[in-house]
Amino acid sequence: MSDDSSPAKIAAALRQWIAAAPPGAKLPSTRSLVAQHGASPVTVQKALRSLAAEGVVESRPGVGTFVRAARVARPNDFGWQTAALGAPNHRIPQLPTALQSAPNDAIALHSGYPERALLPERLVRAAFTRAARTDALVDRPPTAGLPDLQSWFAAELESATPAGTTPVAPSDVVVIPGSQGGLITAFRSLAGTGRPLLVESPTYWGAILAAAQVGVQVIPVPSGFGGPDPDALSRAFEQSGARAFYAQPSFASPTGALWSPALAGRVLDAVRQHGAFLIEDDSAHDFGMTADPSPVAAQDDGGHVVYIRSLSKSVSPAVRVAGLIARGPARKRILADAQAESMYVSGVLQAVALDVVTQPAWRTHLRRLRHELKARRDLLVDSLREHAPGAQLEAVPQGGLNLWARLPDAVDLGRIVQECKSAGVIIGAGSEWFPAEPTGQYIRLNYAGPNPGAFPEGARTIGQVLSRAT
Numbered sequence: 001m002s003d004d005s006s007p008a009k010i011a012a013a014l015r016q017w018i019a020a021a022p023p024g025a026k027l028p029s030t031r032s033l034v035a036q037h038g039a040s041p042v043t044v045q046k047a048l049r050s051l052a053a054e055g056v057v058e059s060r061p062g063v064g065t066f067v068r069a070a071r072v073a074r075p076n077d078f079g080w081q082t083a084a085l086g087a088p089n090h091r092i093p094q095l096p097t098a099l100q101s102a103p104n105d106a107i108a109l110h111s112g113y114p115e116r117a118l119l120p121e122r123l124v125r126a127a128f129t130r131a132a133r134t135d136a137l138v139d140r141p142p143t144a145g146l147p148d149l150q151s152w153f154a155a156e157l158e159s160a161t162p163a164g165t166t167p168v169a170p171s172d173v174v175v176i177p178g179s180q181g182g183l184i185t186a187f188r189s190l191a192g193t194g195r196p197l198l199v200e201s202p203t204y205w206g207a208i209l210a211a212a213q214v215g216v217q218v219i220p221v222p223s224g225f226g227g228p229d230p231d232a233l234s235r236a237f238e239q240s241g242a243r244a245f246y247a248q249p250s251f252a253s254p255t256g257a258l259w260s261p262a263l264a265g266r267v268l269d270a271v272r273q274h275g276a277f278l279i280e281d282d283s284a285h286d287f288g289m290t291a292d293p294s295p296v297a298a299q300d301d302g303g304h305v306v307y308i309r310s311l312s313k314s315v316s317p318a319v320r321v322a323g324l325i326a327r328g329p330a331r332k333r334i335l336a337d338a339q340a341e342s343m344y345v346s347g348v349l350q351a352v353a354l355d356v357v358t359q360p361a362w363r364t365h366l367r368r369l370r371h372e373l374k375a376r377r378d379l380l381v382d383s384l385r386e387h388a389p390g391a392q393l394e395a396v397p398q399g400g401l402n403l404w405a406r407l408p409d410a411v412d413l414g415r416i417v418q419e420c421k422s423a424g425v426i427i428g429a430g431s432e433w434f435p436a437e438p439t440g441q442y443i444r445l446n447y448a449g450p451n452p453g454a455f456p457e458g459a460r461t462i463g464q465v466l467s468r469a470t
Helices: 007-020 030-037 041-054 080-085 121-131 147-158 179-191 205-214 230-240 261-273 329-342 347-357 360-387 413-422 452-469
Strands: 057-060 064-067 173-176 196-201 217-224 244-247 277-281 305-310 322-325 402-406 442-446
Touching (some): 030 041, 041 057, 121 347, 147 305, 147 322, 147 347, 173 179, 179 305, 196 205, 196 230, 217 230, 360 452
Parallel strands (some): 196 217
Antiparallel strands (some): 173 322, 402 442
16 A cells, blocks of 8 residues: 555555455554554545545444445335235326426426416515414414404305305305315215216316325216206216216316306206205316306305315415315314314414405405406417417306317327427326316316417417327
């Protein structure tokens, strides 16, 4: 070995020694290295630490330093888990396109959430600051939610309740951690594992995911831009024996449907006739543009409608808060399930949500949002009509976040989606929104995502891909 006493020279000499030594060999002691190199113990330790950092030696306190054995890469063997887990009781769908990340330079028309510019960011930041100074930071909130937030959800629905119908009470509200958790709780409490649940087809992909998670038997009911077929709904109730129907009466995802008052009445009549529940998902409540939402729950005081209203998309995706309104024994069963699932919703998040929606600036924000969404929707509609006439819109939605377009039946939908992605345009395959086999080739295009100025370019790309495919 060399007599040079610098850490680098000592490390270099040791590397030569290690190269000729077998794995696991013990290096000379620190005292020996000090004497051999004429160096201080600190200098020798620095050299040894540098070799350890490189992974060529390993130190065993009280024993010494050893040449590290070579680690041979080998494939993971998780086969034992197959027997331990057994066959799944139900198949969970793959992660939908709406939740997938997109490159920064892509034209993202796939997301299910509005972009940051459409959120009340200033209100949210101020609300978090105020909440951090309150007892919500350390206190455990009531299981059913903060009383003031329960009252706000109840008052919102009461404002749409017609004369002669008993409005909901704050005690009918259960605050839940976002609408997805509410769907799982409602499906499990009102339908139950292995039992039938009627759903619109197409429908929200999150409901399909929740149904698979709970293990309910999904029964599709034909639906479209005009809403579900009430006669088909009645037949499905009779044939399946189902006691619950999941639907989105206001600005449905993916179709954008808004039920007419007449349709809402017929659906509610069918639900009452069969002694069933309507699980009403009103997650797009704050995204009206040329029409306002009209919750079916406001027309019912018999406990047939279980109403879910989320604030996560309109306030902030970081504020996972929603209200679930149910009456009678159904509420008790739902509350028990929610308590077992999450015990309670973060008091800080509830305080933030309540702070935001009770600020005067919240209504101002919603009015601005209404105009911005309409401008984005119209730009994407015009862009499709000019550059991608093969993507046909049944109608232009009056609210919501997306367009639902039908492609020619002969095209390969998977290939269309992939070729658009390769060209830098991310779109959602409509097949993800069908609980059974799709009835056509559809794509869902979100107009609330980033960079709306790129909509014409995105539509042009879609049109070019369709032209090649047809």
